[in-house]
Amino acid sequence: MDGFGPCAIIREGLMRIDLESNFVLLGSEDLEAIEFDRPGVPLKELLETLSCRSSDAPEFLDSRGSALNQGWDVEVNGVSFALCDGRLDTVLKDGDKVTIKLELLGGG
Amino acid sequence: MKNYSVVGKSVERTDARVKVTGSARYAGDLAAPGMLHAKILRSPVAHAKILNIDAGRAFALPGVMAVITGKDFPGIPFGTRPDIRDQLPMPITKVHHFGEGVAAVAALDEDTAEEALDLIRVDYEELPVVLTARDALAPGAPLVNEFKGSNIAYFSDFLFGDVEKGFKEADYIKEESFTSQRTSVGFIEPHACLAEVDPTGRVLLQGSKQSPYITWRHMCRALDIPLSKMRIVNPFVGGGFSGKHDPFDVDFATVRLAQVTGRPVKTVLNYDEVLAAYRQRNAMDVKLKIGIKKNGAITALRAENILEGGPISGIGPFNIYFFGAFLNVPYKIPAIEYHGKLVYSNRAPCGTVRGQEIVLAQFALDSLLHMVGEDMGIDPVELRAINAVTDSWHCANGLIVDVSGLSTCIERAAEKIGWKASRKSRPEGRGIGFSCASHPSGTRLGGHFGSSVMLKLLEDGKVVITHGATEIGQGSNTVFCQMCAEELGLPFEDIIQGVSDSDTAILDSGMFGDRATYWDGNATIMAARDLKRQLAEIASPVLKADPSEIEFGNRRIFVRGAPERAMDWILAVRKAYYEKGSPLYARGTWAATDIDIVDWKTGKGNLAHGLDFIATAMEIEVDRETGQVTLVKAVHGDDAGQPINPAMLEGQANGGSAHMTGHALYEESLYDEKGHALNHSWRDYKQPTALDVPEYSVEHIHTHDPYGPFGAKGAGEASSCSTLAAVANGVSDAIGVRIKDLPITPEKILEALRAKEGK
Numbered sequence: 117m118d119g120f121g122p123c124a125i126i127r128e129g130l131m132r133i134d135l136e137s138n139f140v141l142l143g144s145e146d147l148e149a150i151e152f153d154r155p156g157v158p159l160k161e162l163l164e165t166l167s168c169r170s171s172d173a174p175e176f177l178d179s180r181g182s183a184l185n186q187g188w189d190v191e192v193n194g195v196s197f198a199l200c201d202g203r204l205d206t207v208l209k210d211g212d213k214v215t216i217k218l219e220l221l222g223g224g
Numbered sequence: 225m226k227n228y229s230v231v232g233k234s235v236e237r238t239d240a241r242v243k244v245t246g247s248a249r250y251a252g253d254l255a256a257p258g259m260l261h262a263k264i265l266r267s268p269v270a271h272a273k274i275l276n277i278d279a280g281r282a283f284a285l286p287g288v289m290a291v292i293t294g295k296d297f298p299g300i301p302f303g304t305r306p307d308i309r310d311q312l313p314m315p316i317t318k319v320h321h322f323g324e325g326v327a328a329v330a331a332l333d334e335d336t337a338e339e340a341l342d343l344i345r346v347d348y349e350e351l352p353v354v355l356t357a358r359d360a361l362a363p364g365a366p367l368v369n370e371f372k373g374s375n376i377a378y379f380s381d382f383l384f385g386d387v388e389k390g391f392k393e394a395d396y397i398k399e400e401s402f403t404s405q406r407t408s409v410g411f412i413e414p415h416a417c418l419a420e421v422d423p424t425g426r427v428l429l430q431g432s433k434q435s436p437y438i439t440w441r442h443m444c445r446a447l448d449i450p451l452s453k454m455r456i457v458n459p460f461v462g463g464g465f466s467g468k469h470d471p472f473d474v475d476f477a478t479v480r481l482a483q484v485t486g487r488p489v490k491t492v493l494n495y496d497e498v499l500a501a502y503r504q505r506n507a508m509d510v511k512l513k514i515g516i517k518k519n520g521a522i523t524a525l526r527a528e529n530i531l532e533g534g535p536i537s538g539i540g541p542f543n544i545y546f547f548g549a550f551l552n553v554p555y556k557i558p559a560i561e562y563h564g565k566l567v568y569s570n571r572a573p574c575g576t577v578r579g580q581e582i583v584l585a586q587f588a589l590d591s592l593l594h595m596v597g598e599d600m601g602i603d604p605v606e607l608r609a610i611n612a613v614t615d616s617w618h619c620a621n622g623l624i625v626d627v628s629g630l631s632t633c634i635e636r637a638a639e640k641i642g643w644k645a646s647r648k649s650r651p652e653g654r655g656i657g658f659s660c661a662s663h664p665s666g667t668r669l670g671g672h673f674g675s676s677v678m679l680k681l682l683e684d685g686k687v688v689i690t691h692g693a694t695e696i697g698q699g700s701n702t703v704f705c706q707m708c709a710e711e712l713g714l715p716f717e718d719i720i721q722g723v724s725d726s727d728t729a730i731l732d733s734g735m736f737g738d739r740a741t742y743w744d745g746n747a748t749i750m751a752a753r754d755l756k757r758q759l760a761e762i763a764s765p766v767l768k769a770d771p772s773e774i775e776f777g778n779r780r781i782f783v784r785g786a787p788e789r790a791m792d793w794i795l796a797v798r799k800a801y802y803e804k805g806s807p808l809y810a811r812g813t814w815a816a817t818d819i820d821i822v823d824w825k826t827g828k829g830n831l832a833h834g835l836d837f838i839a840t841a842m843e844i845e846v847d848r849e850t851g852q853v854t855l856v857k858a859v860h861g862d863d864a865g866q867p868i869n870p871a872m873l874e875g876q877a878n879g880g881s882a883h884m885t886g887h888a889l890y891e892e893s894l895y896d897e898k899g900h901a902l903n904h905s906w907r908d909y910k911q912p913t914a915l916d917v918p919e920y921s922v923e924h925i926h927t928h929d930p931y932g933p934f935g936a937k938g939a940g941e942a943s944s945c946s947t948l949a950a951v952a953n954g955v956s957d958a959i960g961v962r963i964k965d966l967p968i969t970p971e972k973i974l975e976a977l978r979a980k981e982g983k
Binding site: 137138139140143146170171172174175185186187188189217218219220221222223224 | 309373434435824
């Protein structure tokens with residue numbers, strides 16, 4: 117990752133990704149967009165970054181970082197990540213919208 | 225209103241005879257060759273580090289086949305939300321509440337397993353306990369859950385409409401606080417299961433589970449096995465009421481012991497264990513502020529709600545969500561501000577109980593509304609009628625009320641209880657409490673959410689129905705058989721209920737929220753139509769008609785408009801089997817794809833169809849000398865759309881209410897200052913019996929839900945939601961004192977009376 121850990125966010129970045137979710141994205145606060153200091157960030161890195169910034173540190177990815185964990189639904193520009201060519205390695209572009217939805221497994 | 229042959233009739237329940245004769249097989253009745261018996265060792269303290277567990281002496285006891293602890297599981301946490309996975313099958317580093325399972329033993333017989341528990345030595349280092357919401361939120365409070373760096377498990381902040389404007393427009397504003405206690409769930413059958421593991425490692429779990437899908441998914445995750453490696457079959461279930469959705473230590477331990485020993489293992493808890501250590505309802509502290517116009521119309525509502533939920537989040541986030549989102553019904557409230565918080569504690573884990581936390585929200589809202597009516601001199605019944613939601617009402621959060629019979633429910637309940645006459649005169653110490661409520665027919669939580677039904681046409685013309693819902697005593701099997709018979713034009717007795725088995729049925733996402741009748745009912749209709757389509761293909765050449773002209777009724781298949789061109793149902797069945805060699809299966813699926821997935825962030829959206837409504841009026845007598853409350857009689861005006869089985873619907877409306885009378889008056893799970901459960905036996909934890917509940921009657925308000933099966937809505941939870949406030953308002957009406965802190969015990973009544981009289 118060229119020396120950039122997933123938590124390294126440059127606020128005035130080169131690439132802005134709009135974010136949409138059905139939950140408070142960072143646990144204790146919401147986030148509508150995120151900026152990176154370089155283009156070509158893969159979806160997987162975005163998810164790892166969000167996990168690091170969240171107070172709940174949600175595990176979007178499995179322990180190998182190769183698959184989306186159960187309970188999450190992720191789309192890029194309205195298309196399921198699973199239908200994108202790169203899947204979790206899909207390279208995001210400036211202005212892309214990533215939607216993350218959580219699925220509840222329980223009942224009342 | 226359409227006349228039906230089977231729907232709308234109070235046919236006998238499919239399970240009535242086996243249950244009343246004691247021949248129904250529940251999980252505790254199951255047995256398998258070579259079966260072992262398991263027992264669970266429970267923590268005697270509420271909060272402590274586990275320093276060491278020494279099971280050597282237990283292992284050495286003859287007859288003991290295995291001992292397991294939390295370390296025998298993969299250590300993978302699970303939870304209802306993927307971002308708050310905060311529980312393990314059994315604890316590894318610390319215990320979180322009194323009675324938490326820390327080890328389990330499998331032995332040749334129950335006595336040996338029990339004896340072995342005494343030989344396990346657990347070294348604890350006690351930690352300070354967190355018992356209340358105030359404890360949890362205090363600066364420097366000890367952390368309860370090791371997966372979360374805060375005692376705030378979850379929070380929500382919702383804003384629907386312009387609240388500031390709403391309060392500015394109000395002629396009268398009132399703010400009050402209400403509290404509610406911890407209560408147990410109240411099903412009859414304790415947790416029990418039988419686990420077997422086949423030579424390929426595939427697990428068969430037969431347990432007393434309300435939502436086997438939820439159990440299945442969570443267990444496979446935490447056991448680190450694929451879903452295909454577990455089959456889950458539900459025997460008869462002795463009640464659920466939201467207390468049997470999740471897998472518990474009993475389920476995990478039983479499966480793990482079966483894996484370790486290679487033998488079937490059964491665990492049956494006793495009820496002391498259930499009352500001490502398993503699901504309870506959240507304790508609540510809520511502050512409500514309401515704005516009202518002179519004409520009685522509500523202009524705005526503000527709610528600050530804290531739920532104390534034990535050491536795991538569980539379904540708590542949904543409780544927080546539900547409380548806030550469903551403040552939008554049953555009254556027209558143009559603007560709502562809601563702040564909800566779920567906090568951890570070292571009491572037993574909470575799930576929820578029948579009616580979810582709408583029960584608590586409605587207790588507070590309808591109590592406050594009654595108080596406002598008294599303050600403003602507006603008749604409380606009239607006040608509710610003024611604000612009742614109506615057909616096609618768009619709530620402030622986007623929820624759309626398709627059909628509402630609430631105004632009629634209010635009118636009929638008031639009339640039947642004699643409300644107007646009671647305003648002129650009533651006996652000393654007697655009063656009438658009134659309250660309304662609404663409950664959705666299932667929401668969409670994300671992920672798997674559809675319902676499915678399979679029909680198998682037998683060679684003798686009977687039809688076996690298999691569905692993904694769970695019969696937990698509510699009568700779903702019976703109503704699906706009724707719907708299937710109605711759609712196929714067969715008598716009720718021609719439909720046979722199949723087994724709930726994950727190998728043969730697609731299990732529903734869960735059995736909760738009044739969803740079964742609505743969702744699986746629609747899937748039943750779809751399956752029956754599929755079967756009719758297939759039979760029409762067979763019958764139409766014989767009847768010289770197009771398949772689209774074929775109709776079904778009275779075990780006959782005939783041409784529309786020409787009933788003389790007909791054949792017997794059984795003849796078409798035989799043609800399928802004997803001429804075409806094509807035994808018939810049919811399937812139906814249904815999901816409300818047009819409703820919005822729960823938006824946890826905003827609480828907004830059109831969250832559900834099939835909002836059922838209820839108005840409950842309860843006549844109450846209070847003895848001023850003893851503070852004793854007697855529930856004399858109650859009337860529900862109930863809009864559940866088209867009743868499928870009126871007798872069972874009455875049972876649901878009355879049962880949901882009776883269940884909550886205990887919550888209103890005396891039920892409470894008590895703890896000492898160290899977090900020990902104090903009343904975890906039926907000797908000390910009182911629930912209502914037939915002697916305690918009022919004489920009930922139900923006024924069915926027939927509406928037709930446009931999305932519901934035959935126009936039906938869900939039922940069974942709305943009356944739970946209306947009952948607490950009906951009791952509180954009735955006590956106030958009887959003796960002029962308002963108790964805002966549940967349960968309304970004689971002690972609290974006498975204290976309030978003394979305060980009122982200045983003593």
